[in-house]
Amino acid sequence: MDRPTLADELLLIAYDDEEGSAIAGAPALDYGLAAALLIELALADRVEFAGGRLTVRDTTPTGEPFADRALATIAREEHPRKPGEWLQRLSRTLREDLLASLVNARVLRREQGRVLWVFPVTRYPAGDPAPEHAARAAMRQAVHQGPVDARTAALCGLVEATGLARAVGLPAERLKAVADERWAADAVRKAVAEVQAAVMVAISAATVATTVSTMPGSA
Template sequence: MDELTLADELALLAHDDDGTRRLGQPALGYGLAGALLVELALAERIDVVDKKVTVLNPTPTGRPVLDQALARIADDKPRKPAHWIDKLSKKLTEQVLDGLVAGGVLRREEDRVLLVFPRTRFPTPDGAEPPAETDARARMTRAVTDDGPVDPRTAALCALVKAVGHDRKVFAHLPRAEVRKRLKTISEGEWAALAVRKAIEQVQSAITVAVIVPAASS
């Protein structure tokens, strides 16, 4: 499989090696949609101008999921990230997982709980953590335990994990207070181009509202 996207990495982090999902919906879907926006910003395809997503370059990236999102954004008027996070999140989890299965990173397993309730899981082919996920975890751990500069992709992944509230599980082996402080520093740091930082800021805000507000009113 080609180099994984941020959405791919987030999907892997959201599942145990036995295929059990540890990050529920709609948080995962929103996080994956936010990952697409950030990835497109990293690829210099979009920017956030006056708090609205604007296409800088409609040229496809060669990655189907990203290019479908880019085409939808290009065919519309500039809209806030929250709009696109909601629209792009529809069936996105399944699409990203299907891509990981097609690439041999995960496999699909269907069974029934108590012989009655259907369940679909996405375990790894050999029961071990995929190398790509191991690499992502190692990069993120270095980022939150060191005080030096963080590369843009790792910083973006850290920010996305924080936005969907999955940081407690991803960094369960590290002191909670120190992790939260460092993640805040990373999210606000001068680690990437202005367009990417603006995208991260707006995506974090949109995901937080999308995830927390419905839960608070339920």
């Protein structure tokens, strides 16, 4: 396949190649994938951030199906929304859709099994590891040597924001530093930073909500 999208690369990094299970937790990964779509649209100059809200600059399709679906959804909204609101809306079925797409492309395999011989489980081990290896190599190059292109810098920021730094064997602070470097126009970097911040807020809110719901007397 051609170079995967940011969402594809993040998803491949987040799944163990052999076990086929997710390394990142559900809120972090799902919001990160939705953030990747928004960043793709920002890099393509289709959306921008003004006053803390996301607005559409250009409705011309990018040619990437998932990003274009997100663009159409955002464009239909009457009033601009905050990035965090879009993360929740766009993430609802996104992971499953992306997994199916990567299986169709034979980058991942779908395997059905059972846990303790009772509970059904679906795993997604690597089919073609080359796209993920290329993404990891680009990130290592950016962290250790440079220079860095816009998409790789954005991927570094997404990996750091979703807690996957250890999975790629790179320091979280260096990934963040790469994402913060001047690798693109200020407007694009601002958009990426806004989305990354929204991911962190959304993850924190989801974690707090989960903790509260499991406390004694919360029912």
